[in-house]
Amino acid sequence: MSGERVSVQLNGIAVEIVSGSSVAAAIASLGMLSRRSVSGQWRAPLCGMGVCFECRVCIDGVAQQRACMVQVREGMQVRTDD
Amino acid sequence: MTERYDVLVVGAGPAGLSAACAAASRGARVGLLDAQARVGGQVWRHDVARADASSVPRAFTRAIARAWVEFLAQTQVVAAAPGVLLVEDTQGARSLQTDALILATGARELMLPFPGWTLPGVTGAGGLQALAKQGWPLAGKRVVIAGSGPLLLAAAASARRHGAKVLGIHEQARADMVFRFACGLWRWPSKASQALRLRAQLAGIRYSCSSVVLRALGDDRVRAIELDGPTGRQQTECDVLAVGYGLLPNVELPQALGCKLENDGAHPRVRTDDRQCTSVTGVFAAGEICGIGGRDAAVVEGAIAGYAAVGAVAAVQALQRRRQHQHAFAAHLQRHFALDSRVLALADPETLVCRCEDVPLHALDGYIDARSAKLATRCGMGACQGRICGSALEAMGRFPRGDLRPPFFPARLATLGDTDFSADLNSGVVSS
Numbered sequence: 001m002s003g004e005r006v007s008v009q010l011n012g013i014a015v016e017i018v019s020g021s022s023v024a025a026a027i028a029s030l031g032m033l034s035r036r037s038v039s040g041q042w043r044a045p046l047c048g049m050g051v052c053f054e055c056r057v058c059i060d061g062v063a064q065q066r067a068c069m070v071q072v073r074e075g076m077q078v079r080t081d082d
Numbered sequence: 083m084t085e086r087y088d089v090l091v092v093g094a095g096p097a098g099l100s101a102a103c104a105a106a107s108r109g110a111r112v113g114l115l116d117a118q119a120r121v122g123g124q125v126w127r128h129d130v131a132r133a134d135a136s137s138v139p140r141a142f143t144r145a146i147a148r149a150w151v152e153f154l155a156q157t158q159v160v161a162a163a164p165g166v167l168l169v170e171d172t173q174g175a176r177s178l179q180t181d182a183l184i185l186a187t188g189a190r191e192l193m194l195p196f197p198g199w200t201l202p203g204v205t206g207a208g209g210l211q212a213l214a215k216q217g218w219p220l221a222g223k224r225v226v227i228a229g230s231g232p233l234l235l236a237a238a239a240s241a242r243r244h245g246a247k248v249l250g251i252h253e254q255a256r257a258d259m260v261f262r263f264a265c266g267l268w269r270w271p272s273k274a275s276q277a278l279r280l281r282a283q284l285a286g287i288r289y290s291c292s293s294v295v296l297r298a299l300g301d302d303r304v305r306a307i308e309l310d311g312p313t314g315r316q317q318t319e320c321d322v323l324a325v326g327y328g329l330l331p332n333v334e335l336p337q338a339l340g341c342k343l344e345n346d347g348a349h350p351r352v353r354t355d356d357r358q359c360t361s362v363t364g365v366f367a368a369g370e371i372c373g374i375g376g377r378d379a380a381v382v383e384g385a386i387a388g389y390a391a392v393g394a395v396a397a398v399q400a401l402q403r404r405r406q407h408q409h410a411f412a413a414h415l416q417r418h419f420a421l422d423s424r425v426l427a428l429a430d431p432e433t434l435v436c437r438c439e440d441v442p443l444h445a446l447d448g449y450i451d452a453r454s455a456k457l458a459t460r461c462g463m464g465a466c467q468g469r470i471c472g473s474a475l476e477a478m479g480r481f482p483r484g485d486l487r488p489p490f491f492p493a494r495l496a497t498l499g500d501t502d503f504s505a506d507l508n509s510g511v512v513s514s
Binding site for chain 1: 119130190209
């Protein structure tokens with residue numbers, strides 16, 4: 001591992017992760033999942049490349065963002081489904 | 083705001099980078115856009131755990147660094163017509179005009195539904211590789227790799243490098259087919275050496291042929307899988323199942339632009355001539371969207387498209403032999419990793435096929451086209467717009483996937499209201 005680390009808030013919990021990581025990686029590092037499906041099942045990343053939309057979360061107040069396509073930024077606020 | 087380029091390239095993987103650099107080498111003003119933050123596409127994706135190492139060839143990174151090619155990062159095409167694209171980036175919407183549009187939108191993985199495939203911890207094979215490189219934690223995780231094609235080896239090597247305990251690789255193709263594939267690789271020395279390198283990296287990991295994941299088991303995430311192989315059925319506990327059944331071309335954008343497609347097995351690819359011209363004037367296509375042929379084919383096709391877009395006829399001619407040689411590899415790949423009918427019938431009636439709208443397979447019985455199935459069941463109506471379920475149903479022989487209408491990706495309302503784009507569309511900039 002190398003590189004500086006940034007701190008983001010996931011559902012209000014602070015987590016530090018290597019700069020350049022995706023939001024999806026930050027979520028997984030806390031063992032969290034991204035969203036609940038329309039029938040209430042928990043989902044997590046499938047494709048890892050922005051196709052499947054399973055990793056959708058709310059980032060800095062903007063809903064429906066693909067966590068695998070967004071890099072972490074210092075102070076970022078992420079909300080998964082609950 | 084409208085920006086104008088001589089050549090605009092969509093997709094910054096091997097084909098797009100190669101196309102952009104070829105066109106720029108002849109003095110064209112080139113824009114290269116990609117939804118990701120960095121160039122490289124999937125094959126040359128940056129690994130955050132190896133921040134100092136880049137897998138993108140230096141000639142390409144130099145062209146970006148010195149701004150011979152203008153890289154538009156995190157930029158996604160929302161709507162398009164020949165000559166003009168409506169794009170959205172982190173700042174907002176823009177309209178981009180161009181004389182020559184080169185499409186290099188690459189491929190995605192074929193994900194086939196099976197019981198339990200929606201459980202967290204089940205990913206694509208290339209999907210796991212992409213996630214690992216973006217920092218997804220794998221250290222100490224027990225990982226099973228399954229599906230089909232050479233990508234499984236690369237995925238396993240990536241997982242191991244990131245600290246995973248790879249329990250096994252399960253290839254659906256028969257052992258004699260895989261053996262023949264390997265024996266034929268001498269004709270493409272870079273592939274042969276890559277295969278040998280991967281084999282060394284995977285020492286000690288079992289590679290099973292004719293082996294298929296029947297189901298994933300777990301409560302809120304995958305805990306175990308059931309495999310069906312030559313020695314019968316068995317259950318294995320694991321933390322991650324990475325399963326991908328090969329790649330298929332991302333033809334949504336070319337299709338929306340009116341480019342003619344042709345069938346390549348179960349899935350459509352863009353039809354081009356030997357200059358990578360599509361059926362639409364001024365629109366070129368290169369790389370995996372013209373048929374799954376791998377990185378080397380993409381680089382050659384990209385260069386041809388880039389030269390053709392600026393009228394460098396001699397350079398286009400000079401690359402024809404390399405193009406044919408790489409196309410022979412594409413055929414070799416497809417022949418030996420053809421999908422067994424068994425993997426197309428893994429889903430049971432209750433298995434969710436559309437993961438966005440949670441539509442089970444039985445709900446689709448009786449429908450013979452994507453549109454009527456969508457209207458009645460919502461299958462393909464969710465955020466991925468049928469990219470996953472549509473391709474799966476196509477492979478399973480249910481019905482071809484429907485074409486995509488703009489917005490190609492969920493977009494902000496402000497983007498959809500972009501007045502410059504509407505003006506460009508109506509002002510005759512756009513002629514098809």
